[in-house]
Amino acid sequence: MARINRNYLKLPGSYLFSTIARKVREYGEAHPDADIIRLGIGDVTQPLAPAVIKALHAAVDEMGTAEGFRGYAPDLGYEFLRSVIAEKDFKARGCDISADEIFVSDGAKSDCGNIQEIFGTNNRIAVCDPVYPVYVDSNVMAGRTGEYDSNTERFADVIYMPCLEENGFVPELPKELPDLIYLCFPNNPTGAVITKSRLQEWVDYARKNDAVILYDAAYEAFIDDASAGSEDPVPHSIYECEGAKDCAIEFRSFSKTAGFTGLRLGYTVVPKELMTGGEKLWPLWARRHGTKFNGAPYIVQRAGEAVYGEEGRAQIREQIAYYKENARIILEGLKKAGYEVSGGIHAPYIWLKTPDEMTSWDFFDLLLDRYNIVGTPGSGFGPHGEHYFRLTAFGSRGNTIRAVERISK
Amino acid sequence: MARINRNYLKLPGSYLFSTIARKVREYGEAHPDADIIRLGIGDVTQPLAPAVIKALHAAVDEMGTAEGFRGYAPDLGYEFLRSVIAEKDFKARGCDISADEIFVSDGAKSDCGNIQEIFGTNNRIAVCDPVYPVYVDSNVMAGRTGEYDSNTERFADVIYMPCLEENGFVPELPKELPDLIYLCFPNNPTGAVITKSRLQEWVDYARKNDAVILYDAAYEAFIDDASAGSEDPVPHSIYECEGAKDCAIEFRSFSKTAGFTGLRLGYTVVPKELMTGGEKLWPLWARRHGTKFNGAPYIVQRAGEAVYGEEGRAQIREQIAYYKENARIILEGLKKAGYEVSGGIHAPYIWLKTPDEMTSWDFFDLLLDRYNIVGTPGSGFGPHGEHYFRLTAFGSRGNTIRAVERISK
Numbered sequence: 001m002a003r004i005n006r007n008y009l010k011l012p013g014s015y016l017f018s019t020i021a022r023k024v025r026e027y028g029e030a031h032p033d034a035d036i037i038r039l040g041i042g043d044v045t046q047p048l049a050p051a052v053i054k055a056l057h058a059a060v061d062e063m064g065t066a067e068g069f070r071g072y073a074p075d076l077g078y079e080f081l082r083s084v085i086a087e088k089d090f091k092a093r094g095c096d097i098s099a100d101e102i103f104v105s106d107g108a109k110s111d112c113g114n115i116q117e118i119f120g121t122n123n124r125i126a127v128c129d130p131v132y133p134v135y136v137d138s139n140v141m142a143g144r145t146g147e148y149d150s151n152t153e154r155f156a157d158v159i160y161m162p163c164l165e166e167n168g169f170v171p172e173l174p175k176e177l178p179d180l181i182y183l184c185f186p187n188n189p190t191g192a193v194i195t196k197s198r199l200q201e202w203v204d205y206a207r208k209n210d211a212v213i214l215y216d217a218a219y220e221a222f223i224d225d226a227s228a229g230s231e232d233p234v235p236h237s238i239y240e241c242e243g244a245k246d247c248a249i250e251f252r253s254f255s256k257t258a259g260f261t262g263l264r265l266g267y268t269v270v271p272k273e274l275m276t277g278g279e280k281l282w283p284l285w286a287r288r289h290g291t292k293f294n295g296a297p298y299i300v301q302r303a304g305e306a307v308y309g310e311e312g313r314a315q316i317r318e319q320i321a322y323y324k325e326n327a328r329i330i331l332e333g334l335k336k337a338g339y340e341v342s343g344g345i346h347a348p349y350i351w352l353k354t355p356d357e358m359t360s361w362d363f364f365d366l367l368l369d370r371y372n373i374v375g376t377p378g379s380g381f382g383p384h385g386e387h388y389f390r391l392t393a394f395g396s397r398g399n400t401i402r403a404v405e406r407i408s409k
Numbered sequence: 410m411a412r413i414n415r416n417y418l419k420l421p422g423s424y425l426f427s428t429i430a431r432k433v434r435e436y437g438e439a440h441p442d443a444d445i446i447r448l449g450i451g452d453v454t455q456p457l458a459p460a461v462i463k464a465l466h467a468a469v470d471e472m473g474t475a476e477g478f479r480g481y482a483p484d485l486g487y488e489f490l491r492s493v494i495a496e497k498d499f500k501a502r503g504c505d506i507s508a509d510e511i512f513v514s515d516g517a518k519s520d521c522g523n524i525q526e527i528f529g530t531n532n533r534i535a536v537c538d539p540v541y542p543v544y545v546d547s548n549v550m551a552g553r554t555g556e557y558d559s560n561t562e563r564f565a566d567v568i569y570m571p572c573l574e575e576n577g578f579v580p581e582l583p584k585e586l587p588d589l590i591y592l593c594f595p596n597n598p599t600g601a602v603i604t605k606s607r608l609q610e611w612v613d614y615a616r617k618n619d620a621v622i623l624y625d626a627a628y629e630a631f632i633d634d635a636s637a638g639s640e641d642p643v644p645h646s647i648y649e650c651e652g653a654k655d656c657a658i659e660f661r662s663f664s665k666t667a668g669f670t671g672l673r674l675g676y677t678v679v680p681k682e683l684m685t686g687g688e689k690l691w692p693l694w695a696r697r698h699g700t701k702f703n704g705a706p707y708i709v710q711r712a713g714e715a716v717y718g719e720e721g722r723a724q725i726r727e728q729i730a731y732y733k734e735n736a737r738i739i740l741e742g743l744k745k746a747g748y749e750v751s752g753g754i755h756a757p758y759i760w761l762k763t764p765d766e767m768t769s770w771d772f773f774d775l776l777l778d779r780y781n782i783v784g785t786p787g788s789g790f791g792p793h794g795e796h797y798f799r800l801t802a803f804g805s806r807g808n809t810i811r812a813v814e815r816i817s818k
Contacts, residue, residue: 001619002588002685003529008693018484018699043480053473056708057466063671064462066805071452071670075427106515106673106703113701117550120412137700141526179411210410261480262472262707264515276411284417290427291546292522294515298671299465300706396475 007143012150016133016380017041023364024374031372037399037406039330039391040374042188042348044259046322046396048303049315052258055306059299073295075286077104077267081301084308085267089252095239101271101282103289104304106296108218108253108266113138114292115214115249115268118284119180126159126178128171130189130378130385132216135182153383162384163190169342169351170194173205181206184216186223186234189381189390190351191327191343193223195232199241206247212276213238218253218266221320223346234346245271249281256348256394258307258316265296265304323348326400327393333404348393351378363389371406416552421559425542425789426450432773433783446808446815448739448800449783451597451757453668455731455805457712458724461667464715468708482704484695486513486676490710493717494676498661504648510680510691512698513713515705517627517662517675522547523701524623524658524677527693528589535568535587537580539598539790539797541625544591562792571793572599578751578760579603582614590615593625595632595643598790598799599760600736600752602632604641608650615656621685622647627662627675630729632755643755654680658690665757665803667716667725674705674713732757735809736802742813757802760787772798780815 013019020040028036048056062068076082082099090097105111113134116125121143127135136158139145146156154160159178161171169192174181183202185194194202206213215238227234238244250269254260270285296304306312327344334341340353352375354363360377367373367389378388395403422428429449437445457465471477485491491508499506514520522543525534530552536544545567548554555565563569568587570580578601583590592611594603603611615622624647636643647653659678663669679694705713715721736753743750749762761784763772769786776782776798787797804812 002621003532004685004688004690004693005527005529008527008696009688011696021484041481045475045478045480047474047478048472050473053469056469056472060462060465060469063457063465064459065456066454069454069456069668069671071454071668072450073671109703110701118414118417120414123412134700141697141700212411259478259480261703262478262482264703264706277413279413279418281413284413287417287420288550291543291550292519294518294670294673297673297706297709299708 005141007141010145010148010155011137011140012148016376019380020374020376024368027368034372036368036372036374037395037403038374039395039400039403040376042256042392042394043261044256044323044394046259046319048259048263049312049319051306051309051312051315052303055302056299059302063299070298073298073301075290075295076100077102077295078298078301081305084305088308090237090239093236093240095237096245097239097269097271101269103268103270103285104296104301105266105268105289105293106264107255108216108251109134111251111266111268112214112216114288115285116142116144116180118281118288119212123179124157124159125180125182126161126174127182128163128184128187129160129383130163130381130388131182132184132188133381135214160382163187163192164384168192170198173201177209177211179211181211181213182216183213184218186219186347187343187349188219189349189376189378189385191345191347191349192351193234193346196235196240197232199235199238203238203241203244203247207243210276211247212274212281213248215248215250217250219256219347220252221257222324222348227346239269245273247274249274254304254307257320259319260303263300263303265300322397323393326395326397329400330391330393330404333408337408344393350391350393352389352391354387354389357387360386360389367407371403373403373406414550416550419549419554419557419564420546421557425785428789429783429785433777436777443781445777445781445783446804446812447783448804448809448812449785451665451801451803452670453665453732453803455668455728457668457672458721458728460715460718460721460724461712464711465708468711472708479707482707482710484699484704485509486511486705487707487710490714493714497717499646499648502645502649504646505654506648506678506680510678512677512679512694513705513710514675514677514698514702515673516664517625517660518543520660520675520677521623521625523697524694525551525553525589527690527697528621532588533566533568533586534589534591535570535583536591537572537593537596538569538792539572539787539794540591541593541597542790544623569791572596572601573793577601579607582610586618586620588620590620590622591625592622593627595628595756596752596758597625597628598758598785598787598794600754600756600758601760602643602755605644605649606641608644608647612647612650612653612656616652619685620656621683621690622653622657624657624659626659628665628756629661630666631733631757636755648678654682656683658683663713663716666729668728669712672709672712674709731806732802735804735806738809739800739802739813742817746817753802759800759802761798761800763796763798766796769795769798776816780812782812782815
C-alpha cells in the first residue's frame with residue numbers, strides 16, 4: 001500500500017502566501033467595489049525593462065527559425081549567462097567565483113527549497129525567527145525538524161535565532177551548534193542588513209564548526225551604493241568575506257533585482273572547493289540539477305543576460321530607485337504617523353510594529369477591512385514576528401502614497 | 410558538522426545524458442571536422458510553431474507595459490491554460506478531469522523527479538527495465554531504493570519489471586507487490602505502447618493493492634489517430650481507464666508535443682479524490698508546488714495556450730507528422746539494412762538490437778566513431794536494455810536520412 005510522506009502533515013496551516021491570497025480573494029469577492037492595494041506578497045509591479053523586452057523578442061525570433069532554435073539548455077545554464085554573472089556580480093566585487101560555480105535556475109525559491117536535499121536528514125538547521133517560510137517548510141517536508149508544538153509555534157529540532165529590536169534584527173551566533181545555517185540579508189521579512197564584519201563572524205563560526213551557511217542574497221540589489229565607501233560596508237555577497245568559499249552556498253534572484261517574478265530566473269553559487277565531512281557539495285548539486293530539473297528557458301536566460309548590458313543595467317537601476325523611493329515614502333510616512341518602523345533602507349521591506357499590541361493577523365484583518373490594504377502578518381514568519389507586520393515597496397508609486405495616506409489616518 | 414545526503418553516493422556514474430553530452434563534446438573537440446548527427450538525447454530540432462512564436466511575442470509585449478505586466482503566477486498555473494488543458498486533453502477524450510486537478514510546471518522531468526517526495530521513504534517502487542533514469546535516480550536520492558549492486562546493476566529494494574522482446578516491451582504485473590508503480594507509455598526508451606485493455610489491468614491491479622501508478626504520458630501526441638477507431642485502442646491518458654482517478658497521477662509534457670524542450674512547460678494531473686492510506690494526495694502536491702516552486706513563466710504559459718488554438722494545433726500536428734515520418738524512415742531503413750528494430754510507430758523512439766551481441770556502449774562508440782552518429786546506449790536505461798540502442802526521430806529530415814544511409818553501409 002502506498003504511504004504518504006507524513007512529514008507533510010506536520011506543517012501547520014497552508015503556505016503563508018497562499019493563505020493571504022485566499023483571504024484577499026474572499027474579501028474581494030465579498031466587496032467587489034473595494035479598491036484593494038497589495039503591499040503583501042513581495043511581488044513587483046513595474047513592467048520589464050525595455051532592454052529585457054528587446055532581448056526576449058530577439059530570443060523568441062531565434063526560436064522560430066531552424067538555425068536559431070534551442071532545445072534543452074546545458075545543465076548548469078548557458079555559458080553566456082553564467083560568465084556574465086561571474087564577471088559582474090562577483091569578480092567586479094572582488095569575489096573569486098567562476099562561471100562553472102554558477103547554477104542557473106528557475107528562481108531562488110526553488111533553489112532555497114531544494115538545496116536541503118543534498119544534505120542528510122540528520123542535520124540540525126538554524127533559522128532566523130522571523131524567517132522566510134520556505135527554509136523551514138522544505139526541511140519539515142524532508143523530516144529534518146521533528147514535531148511542531150503549536151503552543152510554542154516551534155519545531156522540536158530546529159534552532160531558532162531570534163531577530164529582535166534589541167539586536168537590530170540580526171541574530172547572535174547560536175549557542176547550540178547547528179549543521180546548516182540559513183541566513184538572508186538584506187533580510188526578508190525585516191528589511192534588516194548585516195555589515196561585512198558581522199557576516200565575517202558568521203563565516204568564521206561556520207568554518208570553525210564545520211557548518212554550512214545557506215545564504216540568501218535575493219535582495220542585494222537594494223543595498224545603497226553609498227554603503228560601499230563606509231568603514232564596515234553592507235556586503236552584496238557572502239563571498240566578500242574571507243573563507244566563505246569553504247563554508248557557504250549563495251542564492252540569487254532576478255525577481256527583485258530586475259522584476260523577473262513572472263519570468264522566473266535565479267541562480268545558486270556552489271564553490272568547487274566547498275566540502276563537508278570530506279565530500280564536495282558541487283557534484284551533489286550538479287547531480288540534483290541534472291536529474292530533477294531541465295534548465296531555465298533559453299529566452300529567459302537571454303533576458304537575464306540583458307540585465308547586465310549597459311542599457312539594461314541603467315534601466316534596472318532606475319527601477320530599483322523607484323522601489324527604494326517607495327520604501328522611503330512608507331518608512332517616513334509611517335514614522336510621521338507614529339508607527340515604529342525599521343528596514344526599508346537597503347531593502348524593499350518595511351517592518352512595522354503593530355499598534356496597541358495587536359496581533360499580526362488582527363492587524364492584517366484591520367488593514368484589509370478598514371483601509372483595503374494587504375500586508376503580511378509578521379507572525380506568519382515565526383513567533384518572534386508576532387506583533388509585527390511586513391509592508392513591501394513593490395507597489396506602484398500611486399498606490400504606495402495612497403496606502404500611506406490611508407494608514408496615517 | 411554538516412553531513413551530506415549519502416544516498417547520492419549510491420548513484421552509479423553520472424546522469425546518463427550528461428555522460429553522453431560529455432562523450433560527444435570530447436569527440437567533437439578531438440575531431441573538429443566530424444559532421445556529427447545527434448539522434449541521442451530526446452531533443453527536438455524543429456523551430457517553434459508560428460502560432461507559438463506569435464503568442465510569445467504578444468505576451469512579451471504585455472510584460473513591457475504597466476497594465477499587462479504579470480508577476481508571480483497562481484500556484485497551480487494560470488486558469489486560461491489549465492482550463493484549456495482540461496477541456497482539450499481530457500474532456501474531449503471522455504476523461505473527467507477538471508482544471509483544478511491540473512498543476513502546470515516547468516516540465517515533466519521536474520514533476521517526475523519531484524513527485525516521489527509526497528510519498529514516504531518506506532514505499533517500494535516498481536519500474537520498467539529499461540527505464541527513463543529519472544524515476545530511479547530521484548528515488549535513490551530519497552533513500553527509497555537500498556544499495557546498488559554493480560554485478561546485477563540493480564538496487565536492492567526496487568522491483569524491476571523486465572520489458573523484453575518476448576512481452577512486446579510491456580511489463581507483466583509484478584508478483585511482489587509494489588506501492589508506487591512508474592509506467593511510461595508510449596514508452597521511453599523502447600517506443601512500445603500499451604493498449605487500453607492492458608492498461609486497464611494495471612489500473613485494476615493498483616486499485617486492488619492500494620498502489621499508486623505514476624503514469625508518464627509525455628509522448629501521447631505521437632499516438633496514431635487511426636488507433637482510436639480500433640477495438641483496443643492505444644490510450645492517450647490513463648484516465649481513459651475506469652477507476653484510474655482512484656489510483657493514478659499523470660505527467661504530461663509540452664516538450665515532445667510542441668517542441669518546448671527549450672521553453673520548459675509541462676503539467677501533472679492529481680485527481681482530487683485520489684487517496685492512499687486515508688490521505689488525499691492533491692493537498693500534498695499543492696503544498697509541494699506552493700513551497701518549492703513558483704510557477705512557469707507567464708509568457709511560456711501563454712505559449713502553451715497557443716498550442717491548443719486552431720492555428721497552433723494544425724501547425725503542431727504537422728511537426729509531429731514530420732517527426733513521425735523521420736521515425737518511419739529510420740524504422741524502414743534499419744529493417745532493410747538487416748537490423749532488428751521496434752517502436753517508432755506511436756512514439757518518437759526506435760529501439761534497435763545491437764548487431765553481433767555488441768554491448769550498448771560499444772555500439773555507441775562504434776556509431777560515434779565510424780558514422781559520427783550519436784544515439785543512446787540501451788544499457789544506460791537498465792540491465793535489460795543491454796544489447797539495445799535508442800535512436801530518436803527528433804532530428805532534421807536531412808540528418809535522419811543521412812544517418813540511416815550511414816548506418817546502412
